[in-house]
Every structure is written in C-alpha cells, then in structure tokens.
Amino acid sequence: MIFLIKIISNKERYRLMKKKIITVIAGIIAIILIVVVSDHYQGTTGSSDNTASSHKWTKKSFDQLKVGDFNETGKGGSSYESIVAKYGRPDKKSKTKADNHILTVVSWKNIAGDYTGVTLTFMSQKDSSKTAKLTSKTLLDSKTINLAKKWTMTTYNAVELEDKNDQEHAGDSLSSLTSKYGKPAVLTIARINGKVQTNAVWHNTNGGANGTVSIDFSSHNTAVDKSQEKLR
Secondary structure (H helix, E strand, O other): OOOOOOOOOHHHHHHHHHHHHHHHHHHHHHHHHHHHHHHHHOOOOOEOOOOOOOOOEOHHHHHHOOOOEHHHOOEOOOEHHHHHHHHOOOOEEEEEEEOOEEEEEEEEOOEOOOOOEEEEEEEEOOOOHHHOEEEEEEEEOOOHHHHOOOEOHHHHHOOOOOOOOOOOOOOOEHHHHHHHHOOOOEEEEEEEOOEEEEEEEEOOEOOHHHOEEEEEEOOOOEEEEEEEEOOO
C-alpha cells in the first residue's frame, strides 16, 4: 500500500504507513483483549498447551523481555521458543493472519505478585512458532478495578494529549495517570519504527462492568490518543 505510486511525497507515504500500522496494532490489541476477557470469564475456546515450569513470571521478568520491531517482523525480539523453555507452555494460544505474517497471541497465568497474567504477541512469516519473535507484551492487573479511584467523563476529558506539532511533548504521562487512577488493568508495549508505543486500559470507571478508558502513549511516555466506553 505504501509504495503504490512512486511520486507520492515522503509526507504522504509516512501518513499512509502510520495509518496502516495503527490499524494493525489496533487489531493486535483487540486480539489481546479477547484473550484477556475470555480468561477472566473462563469461557475460552482456544488451545491450552500448558507444561509445568518452576519459573513464575514477575514484573521484572516482564520488563526484561525484548520487544522486536513490528515493521521488521519482530527483529531483535525475544523468541517464542526461548520464552516457552523458561516459563512453560502458555495457558492459551491463538493465531491470526495480518498481511503475509502470522500473529501468535499467547498468555500465562503463572505470575507472582499483584498481577494476574502475561499476554505476548509474536510475529512470523511462516505458520510456525519456531521462527516467531516478540512484537508486543501485555501485563494484566485486575485488582485495580476495585482499589483505585474511578474514572469519570470529567476526569477523562481532563487528560491532556501531546500536541503533535509541538516538540515539548507536554501530554499527561503514564506515571502521572497511574498515580491518580492506579495501575492499568491492561498494559501493552510494542515497538514500531524503532519507537516504543504503549497502550494502557483502565476498567475502574463509573461506567459499570463495561466501562473502560484506553490511552496511547508515545515513545516520550506522553499521552497521544484516548478513547472511552460507558463513562458518565
């Protein structure tokens, strides 16, 4: 799509590429959320391929995972095989196709501390997990729902987004929002064009069981986009 016409300007090519990336990443996040919700309600239909492991996931081991660049088929990311060798087979595993690639989404529940699970997305050019490299990682924390201050439409509207035309990156940071509303229930980290992109989803809202706040953060850790459901 990006290289359809040679005479398209660099700016227009960048715009098209960014739109394509956002669409695919949104799809990945949607897949991740499906896995998260299905795990929560114990109504999954995906495969369970668990092999016991003495290693438990921790926040530190999650942070140490190397996320590869999405635009380079996960180049530089941790391999599926190396992670499974350490933490055992995932509790849930599903696959989907994106363009000419295979996306594999897997999740584990054997995690220590205050967290409830880890979900990882791998990319490969072949229908095989052996060549898959990590392209995004997600940490789950459902305890925030009951313990933290609730989001409202007023507080949501007050979230300051980074001005894309300003080099100061003055949007609200993930750390500042976490200090107000607790750790997000779902935190997803990906790498696109060499830059880290983060999506945080909170469920502690005044919108009931289906209320959510989702905020995207740039590589500068400042908010660049936001969406909500069921807030009042």
